[in-house]
Amino acid sequence: MGWFLGREQGGKVFLLSAVSNGSNVILDYFFIRQWGWESAGAGAATALSQYLMLLIGLLLVAWEKPFPQIKILAGRILNREALKASFLLNTNILIRTFALISTFALFTNLSSAFGIMVLTTNTLLMQAVTLSVYFLDGLAFATESLAGSYKGEGSKQQLIRLVKLSGSLSLGMGLGLAIIFVLIPGFVFGLLTNHSDVISGIDHYVFWLLPVLGLGSIAFMLDGYFLGLTEGRILRDCALIATLVGCIAMAINAWQFHSSHLLWLALSLFMGTRVLTLGLKVPLTWDKLSVSREPEIGK
Incomplete structure (x- = not known):
């Protein structure tokens, strides 16, 4: 999200927020209300929604920067x-x-x-x-x-x-x-x-x-x-x-x-x-x- 904010791509930040919060609500409903996992269900829903947001974020980055370019730039990360x-x-x-x-x-x-x-x-x-x-x-x-x-x-x-x-x-x-x-x-x-x-x-x-x-x-x-x-x-x-x-x-x-x-x-x-x-x-x-x-x- 910080990457996209820094590049003034607010639409992608909104998408990631919607994915995270929306999936959290849906998973909470099933884990807690339907399956009775209680607090463990709430924790699992939060964790899974975060990983889902991460996955979508990585796909958006990969779409913007093809993998060969990412591979070339990877060596500059450890500056x-x-x-x-x-x-x-x-x-x-x-x-x-x-x-x-x-x-x-x-x-x-x-x-x-x-x-x-x-x-x-x-x-x-x-x-x-x-x-x-x-x-x-x-x-x-x-x-x-x-x-x-x-x-x-x-x-x-x-x-x-x-x-x-x-x-x-x-x-x-x-x-x-x-x-x-x-x-x-x-x-x-x-x-x-x-x-x-x-x-x-x-x-x-x-x-x-x-x-x-x-x-x-x-x-x-x-x-x-x-x-x-x-x-x-x-x-x-x-x-x-x-x-x-x-x-x-x-x-x-x-x-x-x-x-x-x-x-x-x-x-x-x-x-x-x-x-x-x-x-x-x-x-x-x-x-x-x-x-x-x-x-x-x-x-």
């Missing part, structure tokens, strides 16, 4: 400098992802400590966040692909326009989805549960989706932007700052005061800190691009 850069980038992304997962795990664990009703309410609200992220990730993937292309072209103006356009679209989508959840929570969350007391509890917290999704939409877009530029260190450092400074301090207060509202504030601050720290780095990428192009301009 020491390229592998070193790749592993460094992946290490930074791993640390960044660990920081994100730790933040959401902390949110869930503290929610469980506040009681089953708070845990249930917050879990349903996080389902809304997860659903929204699927939409926002589409823009983030597009931003990632275009940012890499514009960096390769050395086009500073295109990068500036990309950030403005992607930021506007992401913010509009994030706030739009949040407003839907806020205006009709009974209908939306009624699709996920039939417990009226849980839906009533959601009414007290659903407004927190506005800052979480509003700020989160920009944060996810900026993630895609810096991934496209292969700026793994920036992603790593900003994620760690957001977790350690933006979230944990308020999460401790939420724990002390036994307040779910403070817990949502901690998540909002986490998103806001990511936007602030990543946003401050954006102009530096433009300056860096200008400097890297100066020798060529001088020629």
Whole structure:
């Protein structure tokens, strides 16, 4: 998927996603509902759907690059400098992802400590966040692909326009989805549960989706932007700052005061800190691009 995203072939990425998710759903139905394999069936369905996606992806690559060409290029794969850069980038992304997962795990664990009703309410609200992220990730993937292309072209103006356009679209989508959840929570969350007391509890917290999704939409877009530029260190450092400074301090207060509202504030601050720290780095990428192009301009 990264290969196709880097080549701006979004249609193939969509096909692979459809194959993976569609086959996962179908296999889940047969393995779990029809054959009663329970959790083992869920694991088998996920694994098989991933291998099916891999097979289709390899066929698409082979269709684009005939085997003789792949064989010729195979010797260039073990390029020491390229592998070193790749592993460094992946290490930074791993640390960044660990920081994100730790933040959401902390949110869930503290929610469980506040009681089953708070845990249930917050879990349903996080389902809304997860659903929204699927939409926002589409823009983030597009931003990632275009940012890499514009960096390769050395086009500073295109990068500036990309950030403005992607930021506007992401913010509009994030706030739009949040407003839907806020205006009709009974209908939306009624699709996920039939417990009226849980839906009533959601009414007290659903407004927190506005800052979480509003700020989160920009944060996810900026993630895609810096991934496209292969700026793994920036992603790593900003994620760690957001977790350690933006979230944990308020999460401790939420724990002390036994307040779910403070817990949502901690998540909002986490998103806001990511936007602030990543946003401050954006102009530096433009300056860096200008400097890297100066020798060529001088020629």
